[in-house]
Amino acid sequence: MNNSRRDFLKQSGLLLAASTLPLSLVEIAFAKEEDNFSFAYISDAHIQQIKGTQFVRNWDRGLMRAVAEANLLDPKPDFVMFGGDLAQLGKPEEIDHGLEILSALNTKPRFVLGEHDFYLDMGEYWAKKVSEHHYSFDHKGVHFVVLNSILTYDDWNNKWSSPQERMAMMAGLDNPLGSPFMVGEAQRNWLKADLAKVDKKTPVVVFSHSPLQKIYKGWNFWTDDAEQVQALLKPFNKVTVIYGHVHQIQYNQIGNISFHSVMATAWPWPYPSTYAKAEQFLPKLTVEMNRADPFFERDATGWQLIDIATGNTAVHYQLAENKPRTVAFNPKTKRPEDSEYQQQRAVTQNHY
Amino acid sequence: MLTYKKTLIVLALSLPGIVNADEFTKADLTQWENEFQTVVKQGRAAFTDPNLGSNGVVCAQCHPNAANTHPETYPKFQKQLGKVISLWEMVNWCLRNPLEGKPLAADDPKMTALVAYITSERKGVKLDAGKH
Numbered sequence: 001m002n003n004s005r006r007d008f009l010k011q012s013g014l015l016l017a018a019s020t021l022p023l024s025l026v027e028i029a030f031a032k033e034e035d036n037f038s039f040a041y042i043s044d045a046h047i048q049q050i051k052g053t054q055f056v057r058n059w060d061r062g063l064m065r066a067v068a069e070a071n072l073l074d075p076k077p078d079f080v081m082f083g084g085d086l087a088q089l090g091k092p093e094e095i096d097h098g099l100e101i102l103s104a105l106n107t108k109p110r111f112v113l114g115e116h117d118f119y120l121d122m123g124e125y126w127a128k129k130v131s132e133h134h135y136s137f138d139h140k141g142v143h144f145v146v147l148n149s150i151l152t153y154d155d156w157n158n159k160w161s162s163p164q165e166r167m168a169m170m171a172g173l174d175n176p177l178g179s180p181f182m183v184g185e186a187q188r189n190w191l192k193a194d195l196a197k198v199d200k201k202t203p204v205v206v207f208s209h210s211p212l213q214k215i216y217k218g219w220n221f222w223t224d225d226a227e228q229v230q231a232l233l234k235p236f237n238k239v240t241v242i243y244g245h246v247h248q249i250q251y252n253q254i255g256n257i258s259f260h261s262v263m264a265t266a267w268p269w270p271y272p273s274t275y276a277k278a279e280q281f282l283p284k285l286t287v288e289m290n291r292a293d294p295f296f297e298r299d300a301t302g303w304q305l306i307d308i309a310t311g312n313t314a315v316h317y318q319l320a321e322n323k324p325r326t327v328a329f330n331p332k333t334k335r336p337e338d339s340e341y342q343q344q345r346a347v348t349q350n351h352y
Numbered sequence: 353m354l355t356y357k358k359t360l361i362v363l364a365l366s367l368p369g370i371v372n373a374d375e376f377t378k379a380d381l382t383q384w385e386n387e388f389q390t391v392v393k394q395g396r397a398a399f400t401d402p403n404l405g406s407n408g409v410v411c412a413q414c415h416p417n418a419a420n421t422h423p424e425t426y427p428k429f430q431k432q433l434g435k436v437i438s439l440w441e442m443v444n445w446c447l448r449n450p451l452e453g454k455p456l457a458a459d460d461p462k463m464t465a466l467v468a469y470i471t472s473e474r475k476g477v478k479l480d481a482g483k484h
Contacts, residue, residue: 048407048408048409049408050406050407050408056407056408056409057407057452058409058450172400172412173412173413173416174412174416174417175400218417219416219417267413267414267450268414269414269416270415270416270419270420272419274419274420275416275417275419275473277417277473277475278417291420292420293432294414294445294446294449294450295432
């Protein structure tokens with residue numbers, strides 16, 4: 001071990017843990033330090049039943065590792081968010097097994113609903129056993145909103161011969177028979193009423209499963225009514241949207257809204273730009289993460305530490321085989337930027 | 353002048369032969385394209401088949417539209433295996449590991465179909481064997 005590495009380890013036990021943890025820690029920092037708090041973010045576990053009590057080992061290990069390491073965090077996070085897709089095919093067995101793994105957390109998690117949790121029974125088991133589909137809460141001066149952004153058209157929901165077929169159709173990311181995600185009018189009306197009670201100077205953090213921005217429709221890196229949701233968030237000074245689903249680092253700034261994705265505990269996805277036939281709109285701002293090494297199961301399934309200093313967000317990504325990265329709000333340019341790589345536009349590898 | 357005449361005669365004699373050998377009919381081309389597309393479809397079916405491996409994991413789960421498979425870069429040195437391999441060997445690595453299944457023979461029709469599908473999703477990308 002070289003000196004700099006040793007010094008690094010000496011400096012902080014938290015950083016030692018942080019260098020390997022596949023989850024996200026979100027820290028909300030205020031001008032007054034005593035107002036600061038943090039929370040962890042774990043997402044996209046895709047617990048997959050083989051049969052009976054057998055589950056895919058690889059995905060189990062990803063979630064178990066995230067849970068074990070979240071428990072090591074110091075200072076202890078105020079709460080843990082789970083970002084959706086706990087299950088692979090929405091089965092009660094998968095949700096139960098996922099909850100069992102999450103039950104080892106020291107801190108009770110809050111949940112975002114993903115499409116893999118939903119399309120078998122339209123979220124019935126989730127509502128009964130896990131969480132409401134959309135809700136809001138206030139924590140230490142920040143208004144948090146959880147949206148169910150993975151709804152789609154009724155016509156599509158009702159066209160399949162069985163719930164299993166519907167789930168399988170939505171589970172295939174690149175399946176052309178899938179359907180675009182949306183928040184929907186009813187929930188947008190709920191959001192409007194919910195936000196009407198919130199002071200415009202209050203920092204707002206929105207959690208959704210799909211990006212509340214349009215990136216690539218072919219893989220549902222997309223929410224059909226994203227612009228309408230963004231319009232409801234526009235009156236607020238500081239808004240951050242944190243989303244899962246994409247299994248990769250993405251960030252963007254649209255008007256007053258900062259967007260950050262979180263990584264998966266299960267497996268990473270290629271950027272849509274690597275699909276030679278696709279027209280896609282990955283935000284130009286995003287400096288892509290490296291290609292995943294398939295020979296190391298946990299590569300590119302990282303975690304993030306997120307500070308929301310004075311209501312703005314800084315995300316610290318911990319990557320298994322690459323240097324950690326920080327994407328922080330730059331008050332001068334008023335957008336999130338990668339602290340090291342933003343100017344050179346690349347980490348170390350080309351995607352092709 | 354004499355040479356010129358000879359050349360003309362040679363050309364005239366050989367022309368009908370060239371035409372017969374090289375002219376593919378539209379029916380030929382359609383048939384061959386259909387044969388190829390049939391195998392590509394079988395490949396896509398295998399690529400999304402939960403029974404290809406033993407644990408229900410499908411290729412498309414990590415490789416939507418076969419992205420990040422880089423068929424145009426094979427054969428290449430796969431540093432994790434320590435040797436130069438062809439695409440089918442990497443497919444078998446995936447069958448054994450994330451899919452926890454059994455490898456296929458290089459000339460197994462299912463392997464041919466998988467490679468046909470993977471390659472067809474990268475149609476038009478420049479060949480670049482050995483690239484990393």
